[in-house]
Ligand SMILES: [Zn+2]
């Protein structure tokens with residue numbers, strides 16, 4: 089399998105980091121996990137267009153993970169020569185979110201159908217809501233979901249992708265929890281969104297301090313990875329936005345959690361193959 093970290097940013101705007109999005113290529117399938125800011129641009133950089141995706145998975149409905157879901161829907165629909173519905177799996181609430189997104193797009197959908205004689209169908213989006221269990225299975229690719237803990241945002245899920253005996257876990261935003269441990273058991277790759285509590289604490293904003301209790305620190309991610317016996321830990325969605333040259337500080341904090349395996353500090357379009 090090939091994992092491309094399309095977007096490694098957080099809600100904080102960055103010129104170099106798009107919002108949360110990850111591409112997994114497994115067998116004949118291209119699978120997208122989350123649709124943050126700039127996802128369609130980063131897909132293009134990775135050699136993929138929205139119409140080439142087999143399926144989309146959403147970890148949760150926070151804006152930094154779904155804000156360009158609408159662009160994905162529109163671009164897939166407007167560029168497809170035939171009706172090519174998007175299929176999406178996400179936590180409970182995903183159907184309602186999709187309905188609202190399509191409602192937001194009504195004006196544009198009307199303009200394009202009125203303008204193009206050969207475009208006479210609405211964008212289709214078929215949603216499957218999951219919380220725990222097998223989320224998707226096709227051609228030897230299996231995806232398992234489990235609940236994560238990002239409260240007060242609830243429900244949230246993480247995903248384990250399996251193909252030819254290898255596994256990649258996309259945890260999303262979560263603190264250590266039982267569901268995550270289950271997904272991670274002996275996984276080859278564990279992708280965790282992380283914060284640096286020492287740096288967050290220095291930001292003079294009460295609102296910013298609220299993020300401490302619903303994100304994994306680097307040390308917690310290291311401890312979770314160590315407990316589960318994973319091979320490679322990938323740090324993404326780093327908060328605050330990391331200063332160039334500080335990567336080793338983040339990795340040192342992972343080591344403080346007891347993890348001795350490979351650590352990848354992700355930037356946009358970092359690739360990990362297993
Ligand atoms: Zn979140």
Ligand SMILES: [Zn+2]
Nearest residue numbers: 150152153261
């Ligand atoms: Zn997030």
